Amino acid sequence: MKFFRLIANVTLFFCLCHSVALAARMVDDFEDGNIAKNPEWWKFGRLITDVVTNKGKAPKGETLGKRGLLIEGSTRNWYIGGLGTYLGIDSSPYTHLELFILGTGKDSGQIKIELWDDDNKNWKAEADPKKDYSPIYDDIFTYALLVDWEGWKRVSIPLRDFTDNNPGVGNDAWDPQQLDGSGGLLQMSLVALGRGATGKIAVTLDEIKLSVPKTAEKK
Ligand SMILES: [Ca+2]
Numbered sequence: 001m002k003f004f005r006l007i008a009n010v011t012l013f014f015c016l017c018h019s020v021a022l023a024a025r026m027v028d029d030f031e032d033g034n035i036a037k038n039p040e041w042w043k044f045g046r047l048i049t050d051v052v053t054n055k056g057k058a059p060k061g062e063t064l065g066k067r068g069l070l071i072e073g074s075t076r077n078w079y080i081g082g083l084g085t086y087l088g089i090d091s092s093p094y095t096h097l098e099l100f101i102l103g104t105g106k107d108s109g110q111i112k113i114e115l116w117d118d119d120n121k122n123w124k125a126e127a128d129p130k131k132d133y134s135p136i137y138d139d140i141f142t143y144a145l146l147v148d149w150e151g152w153k154r155v156s157i158p159l160r161d162f163t164d165n166n167p168g169v170g171n172d173a174w175d176p177q178q179l180d181g182s183g184g185l186l187q188m189s190l191v192a193l194g195r196g197a198t199g200k201i202a203v204t205l206d207e208i209k210l211s212v213p214k215t216a217e218k219k
Pocket residue numbers: 029030031064065066067068206207
């Protein structure tokens with residue numbers, strides 16, 4: 001009897017671990033204070049970044065960690081700069097991209113979130129330096145987020161709301177699975193833009209993750 005109870009407990013343990021593993025995949029919580037590793041982010045344009053101690057009140061019912069990533073910059077032509085990281089994960093278990101954002105009011109800026117898949121199945125996100133480093137063989141799915149609030153907010157974006165940003169390149173379909181040699185979700189970039197052509201960005205980001213939010217689980 002003890003043996004069967006042990007088997008049942010072990011099974012339950014692995015089921016719980018599996019469901020936790022599926023519920024979310026943290027991209028970065030910035031608690032290590034270093035954006036050069038775990039994961040490594042690269043920067044482009046004139047975006048200024050700094051890992052800072054989180055200030056202000058967490059959204060109701062939420063807990064914030066100690067550190068977040070402050071991104072700042074200004075522009076006279078929409079574009080400010082951005083940062084990107086290589087993922088190479090099967091993101092098919094997840095339905096949403098979530099993060100906390102500390103806005104600084106109605107002109108906090110815009111973030112264009114880009115997700116690259118791997119249509120030519122080589123685990124590489126080949127980018128063309130002659131065309132603003134846009135993908136050569138793979139799809140890039142994007143979502144534009146206007147930050148026009150003050151204080152912390154949890155932002156939860158359904159992955160189905162991302163749209164193909166390069167019709168005719170890749171296969172114009174979202175391929176998050178690591179199937180037939182594909183690396184799945186290869187890369188994520190966050191591109192900072194002003195609210196207007198002349199504008200700025202001034203926000204802190206935290207706990208960027210792929211997830212299945214509890215509300216989405218019930219659907
Ligand atoms: Ca954090």
